[in-house]
Amino acid sequence: MDLPSDSCKYITWHKVEQHGIQGSQLRCPRIREGSCEEDLLCKQVRYTFPPKRRTLEKTKWETWLQENWEECTNLNLSFQDLGDTYQVENFKRILRRLIRVEILWLVDNSLVDLSAIRLPSCRILNMNKNYLTSFKQLPKIPQIQHLSLAENHIETLAGLSNLQYTPLESLILTRNPCEFHQNYRKRSSIKKIAQFKREKTYR
Template sequence: LSLSSSGQNASSQEICPSNSSYSSHVSDSHPGSALSRNRTLYSRSDSGISSLLPSDYFKYLTWHKIEQNDIRGSQLRCPRVREGPSAEGLVFRQEACTLPPRKRVLEKNEWETWLQENWEDCTNLNISFQDLGDPYQVANFNRILRRLIRVETLWLVDNSLVDLSAIRLPSCRVLNMNKNHLTSFKQLPKIPQIQHLFLAENHIETLTGLSSLQCTPLESLTLKRNPCEFHQNYRKQ
């Protein structure tokens, strides 16, 4: 017998079901449920009763796949966008070398996701520290950047970014790209309205390409901890 936090005697063998029996009970009560298959039991130290943490219900879901969710992408300030390819996508990638190229057609659920993400209406967005690794993740990240036509403040800190020259951010006024892998100003996105640009802790070796920012209303530029800092007349240039 053990003393529970409520002060009552309780037998763990009589009252507490085993993890296996409890798991089977949950699975049986919700047949075919993805949530029931992914739930994990946790033992509470105060009473010894196994229970579920609320976060377990959602740990395998992205924000736009949660039911009864009306949140749009433009309402998020720091979303996690580092998703991986689906199982079908992985198979397709393995067979891509043997299949002829085909035009990608958006299915209904993909189109609904596109509308709910709503990146076109974002004006203030932080998508830093995404830990981009797989080429699929980089491609998805660039897909989102191409949709940010109204963003004014954008943080892309520590994303291992190398070249965004194909991206255009027509309304961006504040861009933070600290701690990435840029080696030249030519790798920056098109930012015609930029006012404050942060490029600290990259790998920019020369100031070549800096002239591309002369036609912008740039007010401040941060380049600390870049190799170009050690060049002669760096400040003057």
């Protein structure tokens, strides 16, 4: 459905009235909220805000239900353009609700640290083109099988042991600084992680 971009570009999808679209119909929903009214006025951006309405607890609850993130199993939240701190916090709030997601794409979101997030059912996670510098900044992903971290800023393989108890089958670290370390491929191989698992088991 085509939406007039100028009047809707600062509104998340579930706040656009009379659009007739449900969350389960969106392949890549834009969840990033626009700048607050004060910021836009400071930047002298001409934008007509919808009239302010008193937000009741019932309305908040209806919005929470409409988002329906708890039922997502396959979700693409890439390219969100998270420019402000409150946008990042809102993004993390949604990630915390993804208790059933199995396939998740978070490409090019300028993400730095998701260590406080837990994705209990995630099997495939793509976090290419973010700002991760360590495996310790990854979310908790106990069921992960395929993990892609290409084009981040991971300098060392410290923290790789955090994946020792997961069923990890593939790990992509292309175009990270750690590629230039000696024995990089040997240390980051799935076989090496599996060996580390066995050593920890027999100790």
